[in-house]
Amino acid sequence: MTAQNHPAPGAGGAQACPITPVLDIVFSRWTTPILWTLHQFGRQRFVELNRNVGTITAKVLTQRLRQLERDGLVIRTYHPEVPPRVEYEISELGLTLAPLFATLTTWSTTHLPEVERARTTFDTTHA
Amino acid sequence: MTAQNHPAPGAGGAQACPITPVLDIVFSRWTTPILWTLHQFGRQRFVELNRNVGTITAKVLTQRLRQLERDGLVIRTYHPEVPPRVEYEISELGLTLAPLFATLTTWSTTHLPEVERARTTFDTTHA
DNA sequence: TATAGTAGGTACCTAGAGGAAACCGACCCA
């Protein structure tokens, strides 16, 4: 699996797609599973999150959480105890993404079967 | 720039984010600029599209168009003339993405400044 | 003594996407 860098807006002098900057913020790799897990299970510690998200490694999870924290979508709370305890939760700004995700899920449920059908017909006709 | 492969759903046994399959269809690299250009300029030939999208190379444009065609979001029409002529346009299924993109643009205009502010405060406090 | 747990940080390495550029086949024009 590799990363995602959306094309630079305005590159080449052509009209640039206006939503590309948002994609790097919201739809970078692993960001949606992380946000989804935080939304499902609520505030979680690092190791919990690591288990709940799935196959993500600790290093990448740290990187993505830093990015999400920098973008203001996730709040990190550090408790200087022993052993140290860190908790992550979705910020208010992160919660404003809810209608966007809702639109995505509705599109998914209504139109994903059409995509599947288009794929099978394409694969059979281009055999 | 590298590719985008979103994590496999269900990997690791945890609850999987339900929107990840859609991301690979709609938000793969270059797909949104391509769809945007097709939407802005209407039906276009390959070379036109290549120029209008921006810095994309012909090889990658071909790959992405094949994927979009396979997913049923784009319609390819081949005219066996000399020199050959191929036209691309958005399908009806592709047009159903419009509300999704609209939601994205509204979120962008309303909340992107907050992201910028969060970034500057993060960068100054973590200097 | 030794091991485990916590929340990462760091160094090294690999796989694979994507870019650059050359090439192609059919035809037209000069």
Added chain:
DNA sequence: TGGGTCGGTTTCCTCTAGGTACCTACTATA
């Protein structure tokens, strides 16, 4: 005979995200 157009395809090369492994400081437990 050579060059140009169109829609790609092929070859080669680079870049980098992400994986593996190992490290910290401190405590509790066995």
